[in-house]
Amino acid sequence: MALGILLILFIVMSLISILGLILMYSVKSEGAKKGTFYAMAVWGMIIAVLGATSAPTNWIIYQVLSWVFGFMGIAGILVYMKYRSEGRCMPAYLLVTASVVLGMVKSYMMII
Incomplete structure (x- = not known):
């Protein structure tokens, strides 16, 4: 039961990461782009904390x-x-993208 919940958590985290990164690059509004950038930066830090403490x-x-x-x-x-x-701002976007993607890949490697 616990492994099923962890799998669901990983799938939800993956979906949030994918959708957030797609929005960060595709939104045209400057305000929305700024909001998704900060949200994904915080999301990358949350992934890092979960990975380090787990x-x-x-x-x-x-x-x-x-x-x-x-x-x-x-x-x-x-x-x-x-x-x-x-x-x-592209280097900043790439750093945040790398933070999220590499954090999720590292989380995936911990599952295997």
């Missing part, structure tokens, strides 16, 4: 890797804040 205490490399993926989301926010007035 690993056993002796799996240090997996924990550090999870935190690195979370810090990529923070770096994306910092890059976005610095360069949004110049219209060069």
Whole structure:
């Protein structure tokens, strides 16, 4: 029963990640794009926290890797804040995308 619930949680997390990233790149409104960017950055950090705290205490490399993926989301926010007035936000979007995608791939590898 518990494994079924975890599978459902993973599927829901995957759907949120996919839909959020699609919205982040496809929305035309600047306000909506900004909102989805921040939401996906926070989502990447949540994935990192879940990945780091769910690993056993002796799996240090997996924990550090999870935190690195979370810090990529923070770096994306910092890059976005610095360069949004110049219209060069693509590196920030790519950092947040990498944070979410790599966090989910790492979570998938923990399941296998």
